[in-house]
Amino acid sequence: MATSNRPLRPREIVQAMGKPDTRSQTEGKRSRLRRLVSDGWLQRQEDGLYTIAAGINGHAPKGDELTDSR
Template sequence: MIDAEEAGVRARVEELEVRAAELAERLVVERERLSRLVITRETAGELLARMPVGVPDQPEGEPPTAVKASPFTGAERRVMGTLTVPKWQQDMDQGVLPRAYQDILDVVRDAPGPVRAKQIAPRIGLPAETSKIEGVRSKLKRLVERGWLDEDTPGLFTPSHAWTASSSKSP
């Protein structure tokens, strides 16, 4: 009886191990897809933020008007993207940034010199995979565009001189 019970349990364990391996593979695929979607959303938000809103004759400061999405559809839409990484301004604290960006700034600020994306990814808890490193690089470039970081040499990131001077002041 023990042999029969052992054989049954062994068969169930093997079946569960196969299912666990399949789920692990699916998890990797879904995490990768999620990462790409996050990057796509951020890129789309940046592009939408740069798009002119409204009609060309609209005076500045007036609320945005609907713009045609396509001359073929006749549908209207409002550009309502949010700017998750604001442009750095005097006395602005990094607390206004999303957590991932704050983590990146902490690593760059604490580094003894310029850092690369592939050095930052593991320090913020991401695997050193190409897709993750590219996601970090995208965030680094966004922080450069918005004045939080400098990239004097391509691929090497340092805290922005203005941000460093501002954040080192005591209140």
């Protein structure tokens, strides 16, 4: 997710992880993604699209980059 230029769907995440693209894998990943959203690690952008939350490990979504004020 950190290297993607766009939010991802659970199925795309399962495929990127090299797991079998089955309904059970996708639904299990969707459940985990929802927990990560409630814990503040991820953001749910639209129906079924997930991205890393701003401020996690220095991640800043496009348009939210910090500027150097020196």
